[in-house]
Amino acid sequence: MHDEIRIFPDPFLKNRVSEIENIPSNINEITAKMLKIMEEADGIGLAANQIGYSLRLFVARLPEDKEPLIVINPVILEVDGEDHMEEGCLSVPGVSIEIPRPTRVFLKGINTDGKEVEYELEGLMARVVQHEIDHLNGVLIVDYLSRRDFIRFQREYEKLLKKEEE
Numbered sequence: 587m588h589d590e591i592r593i594f595p596d597p598f599l600k601n602r603v604s605e606i607e608n609i610p611s612n613i614n615e616i617t618a619k620m621l622k623i624m625e626e627a628d629g630i631g632l633a634a635n636q637i638g639y640s641l642r643l644f645v646a647r648l649p650e651d652k653e654p655l656i657v658i659n660p661v662i663l664e665v666d667g668e669d670h671m672e673e674g675c676l677s678v679p680g681v682s683i684e685i686p687r688p689t690r691v692f693l694k695g696i697n698t699d700g701k702e703v704e705y706e707l708e709g710l711m712a713r714v715v716q717h718e719i720d721h722l723n724g725v726l727i728v729d730y731l732s733r734r735d736f737i738r739f740q741r742e743y744e745k746l747l748k749k750e751e752e
């Protein structure tokens with residue numbers, strides 16, 4: 587099943603996803619599905635492993651963007667600046683956590699045609715890209731919490747999930 591967003595504490599989200607060596611022939615189908623699921627969930631970014639694919643790939647799109655950003659094997663080469671912002675995650679519903687991150691990133695990767703691409707990004711998109719690469723490394727927003735805050739988070743999160751089941 588690749589259609590549903592994996593929800594924390596699904597252990598699949600904790601795995602680092604390895605680089606794509608051969609781009610799958612149905613890559614356009616996969617990215618179209620990722621964008622659809624992301625948009626239906628009102629998200630601005632989605633990593634492939636969030637919906638069960640072991641593919642090092644993410645999609646992102648801000649409301650003002652005409653075209654989505656789709657990057658295979660993304661690597662951040664350079665960062666600059668720092669700010670703090672509350673971040674949510676489609677895999678950790680109902681939660682937002684303040685996370686410090688660089689404000690600018692220089693990103694390299696491959697597009698769906700197999701061509702090398704480079705992007706210089708800042709502001710919200712720079713943050714989204716770092717969040718999605720975290721996913722591909724098996725890192726979630728809750729991993730930024732201190733031990734004490736994580737314990738508090740877990741208690742509230744369990745209640746939240748229970749409420750949703752009802």
Ligand code: ZN
Pocket residue numbers: 674675676677717721
């Ligand atoms: Zn996320």
